[in-house]
Amino acid sequence: MIETISTNASPTSTSSRSSSPQPSNSTSTCTSTSSSTTRRPHSEVIETLGATTSETKDGLRKINNYLLKKEIGRGAFGTVHLGVDTNTKTEYAIKEFSKSRLRRKEQSDMLRKRGGIGARGRGRGRGIGLGVGRETAAAAAQPGSSNPLDLVRGEVAILKKLHHPNVVKLFEVLDDPNDDSIFMVFEMAHKGVLMDISLDETTTPYTEDQARRYFREMILGIEYLHNNDIAHRDIKPDNLLLSNDNVLKIVDFGVSEMFIKGNDKLKKSAGSPAFMAPELCKPRHGEVSGKAADIWSMGVTLYCLVYGHLPFSSTNLLELMDKINNDPVDYSGHKLSDEILDLLHRTLDKDPATRMTMDDLRHHPWVTQHDTDMMISEEENCEWVVTEVTDDDIHNAIKSIASIFTVVSFKYKFGNL
Structure with missing residues (x-):
C-alpha cells in the first residue's frame, strides 16, 4: 500500500501503559498539554x-x-x-x-x-x-x-x-x-485485512450483522480523524485490519491530508481509484470536501462488505473514472434490508453536497438498529482530540535528528502468522 512516512529516531517520551513497549535506551518522560476541556493522553511513541x-x-x-x-x-x-x-x-x-x-x-x-x-x-x-x-x-x-x-x-x-x-x-x-x-x-x-477485494473478482460477503459491527467501528475511527482535521483519503477494506480480538484498525495514512480547522477543502486527488469519489474523478475538479470524499469511500467499502465485489470496476482507469462519474450503482443480486440499501444510496450519492454526513451515518436506522443500539456520543468518541499542534509540540517532537526524511511507498499484506 502507499504510505507517507517521514521520521527520525531520537530518545523522547513514553507513557507508563503496560501495553507499550519498554524504551530500549534512556528516555525522558513528558506529557501532552491539556486543552481547556480535555486532557490528552501521554505520548506513547x-x-x-x-x-x-x-x-x-x-x-x-x-x-x-x-x-x-x-x-x-x-x-x-x-x-x-x-x-x-x-x-x-x-x-x-x-x-x-x-x-x-x-x-x-x-x-x-x-x-x-x-x-x-x-x-x-x-x-x-x-x-x-x-x-x-x-x-x-x-x-x-x-x-x-x-x-x-x-x-x-x-x-x-x-x-x-x-x-x-x-x-x-x-x-x-x-x-x-x-x-x-x-x-x-x-x-x-494478526487477522489481517477486513476483506481482500480485487477489481475483477468476487469474494464471500459478510452478513449485514457482521458488516454493521465493522462499519460502526469504521465510523468511530474516521469520525475521530475528521475531528482531528485529518482526511484519510484512502478508505477501503485493504486498509482496515482486524486485531486478534476482532477490533477494526484503520491503517495506511500515506495519502492522508490535514485540513484547516473548519475548512476541509482539498485540491489534490489521491487514494485508490476504485474507491475515489466522483468529484475526484473529474479533470481540473478544483477544491473538494475531504470529509465528503471519505464518506463516499466508506460507502464503497460497505458495498464491498455486503456484496463481495466493487460497485464500479474496470482495468482501464479512464473507463473506471467514467463509470464512477456516470453509471448508477447496481444493487441487484443480493437480498438486503431496506435500511442498508437506503444507507448505501445516500453514502454513494454522486453529489457531495447532498451525500450523508458523519452525523447522519452515526444516527442512521441501519447503524443503530432503529435506536436499539446507539453509538457512543461524538464527545466520548473524540475525547482525546488534537485541538492544535503547538510550536512546543513541534520543537519537542524530535530532540535530535539523523539525515533521514522521505516519502515511502510500501505494499504488503499480512499472511497467516
Whole structure:
C-alpha cells in the first residue's frame, strides 16, 4: 500500500501503559498539554537514537529488544517483519526501511519537482502504517516551510497525539546510526485485512450483522480523524485490519491530508481509484470536501462488505473514472434490508453536497438498529482530540535528528502468522 512516512529516531517520551513497549535506551518522560476541556493522553511513541542491530546464534536479527522472527511483507524501500519484544513476548509489526534508498528517493523527488514533473498517481496496495501527508505536515510545522526537519517534526508531533482504539498505533521508532536501517514498531493486527477485494473478482460477503459491527467501528475511527482535521483519503477494506480480538484498525495514512480547522477543502486527488469519489474523478475538479470524499469511500467499502465485489470496476482507469462519474450503482443480486440499501444510496450519492454526513451515518436506522443500539456520543468518541499542534509540540517532537526524511511507498499484506 502507499504510505507517507517521514521520521527520525531520537530518545523522547513514553507513557507508563503496560501495553507499550519498554524504551530500549534512556528516555525522558513528558506529557501532552491539556486543552481547556480535555486532557490528552501521554505520548506513547518512543524515539530511540543509537539503537543497536545484532544477530542471534540462530541467525535471526535483533534491533535492541526486538527479535525479527520472519518477513511478512516486502516493498521498494524495505521490509515488514513479525517482531517480538524479548522482554514482554509481545508481537509487533516492525517496518524496516533502507536509509540510503530513502535518501535517493528524496533526491529524485526534489529533482522531479524542480523539473516541473508532477508526482505520479498512487496505486492499490495493502498494509499497515501510520503517517500524515508530508506537505500538510510541513504546513502544520511551519507554513511555507520546505525544511525536511520541519516536515519530520510536524508529522511526529501529530502522530504522537493520535490515540483511538480503531486507529493503528505506532509505538516506537528506532535508528541504528551504524546501520542502513531505520525501524518503526506498530501494533500487530494478526487477522489481517477486513476483506481482500480485487477489481475483477468476487469474494464471500459478510452478513449485514457482521458488516454493521465493522462499519460502526469504521465510523468511530474516521469520525475521530475528521475531528482531528485529518482526511484519510484512502478508505477501503485493504486498509482496515482486524486485531486478534476482532477490533477494526484503520491503517495506511500515506495519502492522508490535514485540513484547516473548519475548512476541509482539498485540491489534490489521491487514494485508490476504485474507491475515489466522483468529484475526484473529474479533470481540473478544483477544491473538494475531504470529509465528503471519505464518506463516499466508506460507502464503497460497505458495498464491498455486503456484496463481495466493487460497485464500479474496470482495468482501464479512464473507463473506471467514467463509470464512477456516470453509471448508477447496481444493487441487484443480493437480498438486503431496506435500511442498508437506503444507507448505501445516500453514502454513494454522486453529489457531495447532498451525500450523508458523519452525523447522519452515526444516527442512521441501519447503524443503530432503529435506536436499539446507539453509538457512543461524538464527545466520548473524540475525547482525546488534537485541538492544535503547538510550536512546543513541534520543537519537542524530535530532540535530535539523523539525515533521514522521505516519502515511502510500501505494499504488503499480512499472511497467516
